[in-house]
Amino acid sequence: MPRTVFCQYEQRDAEGLDFAPWPGELGQRIHAGIGKPAWNAWLAHQTMLINENRLSPRDPRHRAFLEGEMEKFLFGGGAQKPAGFVPPPA
Template sequence: MSRTVFCQYEQREAEGLDFAPWPGELGQRILAGIGKPAWAAWLAHQTMLINENRLSPRDPKHRAFLAAELEKFLFGGGAEKPAGYIPPDA
């Protein structure tokens, strides 16, 4: 049986994650208050950030940037798109 959480990103009840997807206190905060749909939205946003900004997850400065963006995206009311980003035609 899946567990539900009140998702702080979507502001509604949602299916909770199965494990902490990030290390440390931030990961526990995500596990306790972020649902699967919000985490999937973050993964899509993170992929865009990595591609548009040419980030390397191996670079400590880039990891710190992604962690800050993760917190803003999930808990701070959203994050900015990269400068010059043009969404694809739908």
Template sequence: MPRTVFCQYEKKETEGLDYVPYPGELGQQIFANVGKAGWAAWLAQQTMLINENRLSPRTPKDRAFLEAELRKFLFGGETDKPAGYVAPGDEA
């Protein structure tokens, strides 16, 4: 039987993650409070942020930015899209 959590992102009871997806205390918080669909939504958001802002997860400044966005996205509401971002399929 899968583990369930009340997902802070989806605001409903859902299937929990199978493993801690991020290091440290934040990873434990995510594991306890975010479901699989919420984490998948973050991964898509993170990819968009990295691509649109030309971030490098290797640099401390970019990692700090991504972690701040992760906290906002999963626990504090939506994050802003990068300036000029056009969602795929919305091109005119």
């Protein structure tokens, strides 16, 4: 039976992640309070940030930037969009 968590991103019960997706305290916080749909939304946002800002996950400064954006995105701190971002038409 899947694990259910109250997702802090979606503000509703959702299927929980199978494991902590990030090391350390932040990873445990994500595992305890973020659902799979919210994590997938973050992965899509992270991909956009990496591509549009030409980030390298191997660069420690870029990883630190992505970690900060991940925390803002998932826990309500107002994650940043890339410069010149225009949302697709509805």
